[in-house]
Amino acid sequence: xxxxxxxxxxxxxxxxxxxVNTVARMSKTCVIRxxxxxxxxxxxxxxGIAKSPMLWTQLEQGHFFNEFQMEGVTPENNEIFLELxxxxxxxxxxxxxxxxxxxxxxxxxxxxxTPCLTLEAxxxxxxxxxxxxxxxxxxxxxPRRQWHIYDEPAMSQFQTSILMxxxxxxxxxxxxxxxxxxxxxxxxxxxxxxxxxxxxDKVDIATYFRGLLTPKFVDSQERSSTSxxxxxxxxxxxIKKFALFLQGEQLNPTKAICNVVSGRLLHLFLxxxxxxxxxxxxxxxxx
Amino acid sequence: MKCVIGGPIVKVFGxxxxxxxxxxxxxxxxxxxxxxxxxxxxFSKAAFGTYEFSVDYFSQxxxxxTVGQQTGNESVKCKVAIKxxxxxxxxxxxxxRKVEKCKLTLxxxxxxxxxxxxxRYGVVKTxxxxxxxxxxxxAVYDKSACTNYILSEPNVLCDVLNNFQxxxxxxxxxxxxEQVIFKSYLDDAVDQTKAVSTSVGMKRxxxxxxxxxxxxxxxxxxxxxxxxLGWSDPCCAAVAFHFxxxxxxxxxxxxxxxxxxxxxxxxxxxxxxxxxxxPKLTSNxxxxxxxxxxxxxxxxGDFQVRKRKKLSSxxxxxxxxxxxSESNTPGRLREERASATVISTTMEDSSFENNHDKIAVxxxxxxxxxxxxxxxxxxxxxxxxxxxxxxxxDVASAVGEVHNKSGSSRNVFQVRTPEFYxxxxxDAVPGTPPQQNLAHYLFKRCFESTFDPNSIPGSDIIYAADxxxxxx
Numbered sequence: 001x002x003x004x005x006x007x008x009x010x011x012x013x014x015x016x017x018x019x020v021n022t023v024a025r026m027s028k029t030c031v032i033r034x035x036x037x038x039x040x041x042x043x044x045x046x047x048g049i050a051k052s053p054m055l056w057t058q059l060e061q062g063h064f065f066n067e068f069q070m071e072g073v074t075p076e077n078n079e080i081f082l083e084l085x086x087x088x089x090x091x092x093x094x095x096x097x098x099x100x101x102x103x104x105x106x107x108x109x110x111x112x113x114t115p116c117l118t119l120e121a122x123x124x125x126x127x128x129x130x131x132x133x134x135x136x137x138x139x140x141x142x143p144r145r146q147w148h149i150y151d152e153p154a155m156s157q158f159q160t161s162i163l164m165x166x167x168x169x170x171x172x173x174x175x176x177x178x179x180x181x182x183x184x185x186x187x188x189x190x191x192x193x194x195x196x197x198x199x200x201d202k203v204d205i206a207t208y209f210r211g212l213l214t215p216k217f218v219d220s221q222e223r224s225s226t227s228x229x230x231x232x233x234x235x236x237x238x239i240k241k242f243a244l245f246l247q248g249e250q251l252n253p254t255k256a257i258c259n260v261v262s263g264r265l266l267h268l269f270l271x272x273x274x275x276x277x278x279x280x281x282x283x284x285x286x287x
Numbered sequence: 288m289k290c291v292i293g294g295p296i297v298k299v300f301g302x303x304x305x306x307x308x309x310x311x312x313x314x315x316x317x318x319x320x321x322x323x324x325x326x327x328x329x330f331s332k333a334a335f336g337t338y339e340f341s342v343d344y345f346s347q348x349x350x351x352x353t354v355g356q357q358t359g360n361e362s363v364k365c366k367v368a369i370k371x372x373x374x375x376x377x378x379x380x381x382x383x384r385k386v387e388k389c390k391l392t393l394x395x396x397x398x399x400x401x402x403x404x405x406x407r408y409g410v411v412k413t414x415x416x417x418x419x420x421x422x423x424x425x426a427v428y429d430k431s432a433c434t435n436y437i438l439s440e441p442n443v444l445c446d447v448l449n450n451f452q453x454x455x456x457x458x459x460x461x462x463x464x465e466q467v468i469f470k471s472y473l474d475d476a477v478d479q480t481k482a483v484s485t486s487v488g489m490k491r492x493x494x495x496x497x498x499x500x501x502x503x504x505x506x507x508x509x510x511x512x513x514x515x516l517g518w519s520d521p522c523c524a525a526v527a528f529h530f531x532x533x534x535x536x537x538x539x540x541x542x543x544x545x546x547x548x549x550x551x552x553x554x555x556x557x558x559x560x561x562x563x564x565x566p567k568l569t570s571n572x573x574x575x576x577x578x579x580x581x582x583x584x585x586x587x588g589d590f591q592v593r594k595r596k597k598l599s600s601x602x603x604x605x606x607x608x609x610x611x612s613e614s615n616t617p618g619r620l621r622e623e624r625a626s627a628t629v630i631s632t633t634m635e636d637s638s639f640e641n642n643h644d645k646i647a648v649x650x651x652x653x654x655x656x657x658x659x660x661x662x663x664x665x666x667x668x669x670x671x672x673x674x675x676x677x678x679x680x681d682v683a684s685a686v687g688e689v690h691n692k693s694g695s696s697r698n699v700f701q702v703r704t705p706e707f708y709x710x711x712x713x714d715a716v717p718g719t720p721p722q723q724n725l726a727h728y729l730f731k732r733c734f735e736s737t738f739d740p741n742s743i744p745g746s747d748i749i750y751a752a753d754x755x756x757x758x759x
Contacts, residue, residue, distance in 0.1 A: 088452075088483050095450045114480040123446075129490040133450050136484040 001141075002071040003034050003080055003109040005061070012064050013105050015251075017093045019059060019275055022248050024090035026055055026241075026279070031142065031150050032117075034070055034080040037061050041086070042150045056153060056278040063274035073144060080109065081142035081150060084117065092135045096121050103130070114138050153280065156267045158259035159233040162188040164268075165209040167249035167256055170196070173207050174243050180205065183284055184242055187234030188260050190214055195232060198239070215257060233262040235283040242266075245279050253277075288318035288362050288393040291347040297389045297404075299546060301376035302518045303338040308373050309514035310336040310552075313366040315424045316393065316400065318350045322547075323391075326424050327369065333555040334511040335426040338518075341547035351393065363395040365418035375402050375414045393418075426553045428536050433529035435462060435503075438496035441519040441526050441541070447487050448513060455485070457557075459506040460528075462499050466490050472506045472557075476723055495525060503532045506557040515539055515552045524550070534558030 007013050027043030043055035061068050072078035096102045102121040110118040116136040123131040181198040188194045197206035248270045259267040270277040311327035322341040342348045351362035390403040404412040457472040470486040491497040519526050519541040530537040537556050542549040727734055
């Protein structure tokens with residue numbers, strides 16, 4: 001088993017750090033799956049439906065890494081799964097951001113007294129000399145028999161799919177709603193209406209976003225013919241988790257998609273050229 | 288003592304207080320003819336910090352010593368609670384804008400330290416902090432004996448330290464003639480499989496001055512160094528490292544030449560070279576007992592925090608016997624305890640029997656987690672012949688301190704290890720249980736592979752039957 005990747009462009013390093021930070025906020029422990037062409041961050045922790053991951057982030061290796069070598073467990077299973085406390089990795093990476101920034105960042109899988117993900121960074125220092133920093137972040141390797149837990153979740157059978165409004169606006173709205181209720185109802189229909197609403201004993205608040213685009217799926221034609229296009233499909237979810245997802249705006253996603261499985265699930269996407277983040281938010285039992 | 292600090296430089300003073308607050312709980316104020324020293328020593332006595340403000344820093348200065356008096360009447364020396372001081376200098380950066388000047392007065396009669404902020408628009412804020420009179424606090428160290436010397440800009444050091452995790456407590460400095468490596472030190476208490484280890488390498492060219500005669504390594508606490516940098520960095524005062532090797536103290540000196548302030552921090556270092564070459568797993572086998580012992584024996588007397596005897600005033604002389612007689616009992620008690628506990632032994636090796644009034648305070652430090660333990664033993668502290676000049680109230684206050692300050696740690700101890708108290712007298716406590724894996728430590732037998740829970744008498748008695756199984 002071998003893994004070694006090197007990033008030499010500082011925008012890529014920054015983006016990578018951003019991705020790790022975003023994922024670390026959503027989940028404490030996380031599984032990193034290293035494959036030939038992609039790097040995945042997968043979190044299974046609490047709330048996923050039927051043991052499927054609740055967070056699935058895919059990074060295109062070619063975009064981030066200038067050099068990338070990996071050798072999986074066996075040639076047939078050419079992948080590596082490792083588990084780690086992502087906040088440790090994120091704190092470590094943030095320290096690289098604190099200084100003037102890293103010129104190169106090398107990530108390796110190493111064997112110290114325990115398996116470690118070794119980060120070697122070359123820092124730009126004020127003087128002519130380079131400063132080398134080495135961090136060993138302990139990881140746990142996941143045996144092959146447990147790999148299936150981290151398979152890519154199947155696409156949910158959603159009723160509506162909608163492109164979310166600019167995340168920053170939505171985030172301000174949701175952050176204000178956070179103080180009113182622990183749960184938020186997210187609803188959408190096929191003609192581009194997106195509604196977030198909270199209610200408590202004293203007040204009901206709903207914010208409507210209209211005229212949004214809906215992504216085209218192959219089977220969307222037949223579905224729209226069968227159902228009422230104006231009908232709102234909604235799911236009530238934990239507002240804190242939803243707000244956490246909205247912090248993903250830091251990734252500068254080109255689009256954010258929300259799929260609603262009525263009453264059961266929100267399947268959220270952040271899509272960038274090289275990064276895709278999927279987040280599953282099950283509806284809370286509270287209604 | 289009376290002195291006045293000009294408005295724009297009050298923040299420098301405020302930062303020094305903040306920095307010392309990260310070292311110890313008490314601020315020792317000691318005016319002298321050439322300036323005032325503000326000092327602090329850590330609870331375990333593993334770190335000592337002092338800021339010497341020279342007369343030039345103040346716009347007015349009166350040390351309170353009466354020149355020409357035959358008795359040599361010295362100015363008041365005292366300690367105040369640093370938390371109270373912190374409240375006074377809460378927003379250091381805002382002080383600049385509001386405060387026009389700051390007056391510091393030590394009132395020996397009323398036993399209060401008075402801080403006055405004379406602010407704009409005629410607002411005067413007065414803080415009266417009660418103090419306890421005490422002797423000079425002084426760390427015994429010798430800068431000139433140090434063979435290794437590095438001078439560095441504070442921002443360079445800050446950049447380096449930023450790479451370490453915020454909860455990293457100790458760091459090892461490896462020095463060679465050409466380069467320096469800062470490496471995080473993970474002691475046995477830390478789970479090796481969970482902790483992030485970090486190392487930063489720097490070439491000698493990054494430092495202003497660099498002179499290494501003995502290549503080697505030293506391990507010291509990061510917290511106090513960070514505290515010093517918290518002061519040096521905004522002042523842009525270069526930081527000098529003076530050190531010899533493992534076991535002897537490392538001295539950090541940082542001075543602001545414009546304002547004539549010198550900061551000196553003396554930190555204990557681990558006497559045992561880190562076993563970085565040896566795989567870490569084996570180091571887990573080494574019991575902390577042995578480790579502490581090594582530490583204490585080799586570094587004895589290297590670094591002593593001493594309270595200088597002050598018997599010049601007849602008043603103090605009279606009070607000495609009272610102190611002695613009063614403190615005998617705790618002294619004996621402590622020796623007994625020392626024989627039973629490893630940690631105290633190391634304290635005893637190095638610290639001294641006649642350190643009576645301190646005893647009550649120190650013994651709870653044996654109840655600290657292993658990390659502190661090592662440091663305790665590592666630096667040997669003494670206040671030899673401290674026929675503590677302090678008035679009898681000092682004994683009372685020292686005891687009082689135990690209850691206030693270390694009361695919490697003592698409580699924790701009692702809660703954690705009631706067994707010890709029930710089974711045997713307090714004196715026979717066999718060392719401090721580690722903070723982590725406490726269950727493993729206390730109930731060692733239960734985790735052994737040969738342990739059979741069914742073999743325990745009474746294991747077949749069911750006190751409460753299982754509740755119904757979940758039907759679904």
